[in-house]
Amino acid sequence: MMRRLSSGWVTLTLFSLGFFTFIYLPLIIITVYSFNSNPVNMMVWDGFTLDWYRGLFGLQERVDDLGMNRAIYVESTDQLIAALKNSLTIAFFTTSISTVIGTATAIALARYRFRARGFYSGFLLIPMMMPDIVLGIGLLIFFVTIGFQLSLLTIIIGHCTFLISYVFVVVQARMAGMDPALEEASADLGASEWLTLRKVLLPQLAPGIVGGALLAFVISMDDLVITYFIAGTGSTTLPLFIFSMVRRGVKPEINAIATLIILASVVIAALGLWLRSRKTD
């Protein structure tokens, strides 16, 4: 390979570095400008400030030299906290439900031979491929038609419809690399189906289940489109809250919220990676 450490390789390297700049520059720009003190034109640097973060948490009301109140721009910190709480509640229940159902399905398809098996393994991919807007309005019409009040519960139900499939895919991938001999041994030694499942299969599957659950949690926390259609009044989630803020126009506080979200997701992703590398050791 080294003999072709040529101009071609150099071009390719430069292109790739440009690619990674393209991916990360927007996130870096948000982070940097969330500390910009210019309240009028937020993309013109005017000095460092933490005011937007302080305002976000409702910590400080500062009156500057001109007698203007600069820190409090978020209409309601309470709304932001409520949205975050809603998102966490939804993600918690969604993750639990879809992890249980998705794992059960993956086990059924990997360990049993039955006639509808091919149908199930194909059908389970469709919720992932269905455009979220179609699923969103379908659920909206469905809930309204059967007279189901839109609430946090409808959002949880909606998220699970496609997250079951995600968990299924991740757990199934884990199962594919597992040796069925252990379960056969357990069955031969007289353990019941359930006992084998609980004591032999599930412990081996654990990394896959954790991975699927983590993925479900992240996607649920970030879902905008389906939530947008089936959220009732009072069940605004974090992405929905930011979406409506962005629609009303750019504001310095949004930079601060965005930076905190970027930080949180980087930490979660790094944690997930660290867990995975520990598991494989």
Added chain:
Amino acid sequence: MTRKGRQNTVLAALLAPVTLYLGVFFLCPLLIIALFSFLEPGLYGGVVWNFYHWNYGRIFGWADGLIEVYEPIYLQILGRSLAFATFTVLASLLLCYPVAFWVSRLPEKWRASFLFLVTLPFFTSLIVRLYAWLLILKPSGVVNNALMSLGLTSAPIDILYTPFAVVLGMVYIMIPFMFLPVYAAVDNLDRSLVEASLDLGANRVQTFIKVIVPQTLPGIVGGSMIVFIPSVGNFVVPDILGGAKGLMIGNLVEQQFLSARNWPFGSALSMIIMAVVLTVLLVFVTRARKSAVGMS
């Protein structure tokens, strides 16, 4: 109970939840969209339970001449959505393919880190990533500030609220979905075939077209499909970056449901999105099956 009988009980217990759940909360919603698309819209939202095909007539060119009017704009917007999605696929492929190639040639210890770097944005909020582009593209944004301070333009140029901005935004959020399948294919590339082709006198372009592309085609097709499908029905990206010129079919659907309150018409529009998606999936599955038969 026999062993077989016990196994069947366990299997039924494992499959019952998913069957019930997806039957009620996935299939029913899809069927109800199909049903609603053939119902008459009520005067003040809601529906009248009459068979009504004008919802489709408004889109495809027949009108009752009284209330429902055929508007070519709907087909135009559908065409635009297909075009935007196609451009998104092409642009993300052109970006990801060379980089995937580059990453696959890196020393092993670096590869995992770069793969992590590609997937990391996926874990960051979608709306935050689009908001970042809003800051970059807006008239007083990063790009225009840079252009003006370099003296390249005296007044801000319109980048935001153009088709370009929409495609750029979609490419940006779709990159991980294109990258991973393409990377998997490039990584599996049989390098001895490439060497053989070069040794036998084919030049680099010929080798690329005749050897590398066919071998990595499954990844290219898979990535393209995974990017195309969510792009066609997207409404968040055009909502934030698109403006009137960047309106896509997803925005039409959203308007029908949340402002115009014409649910049957919105359902008919979503049926079109679904039809496009199913066509793409069907083409993909039959192709995949064919090539699997060809391989064995």
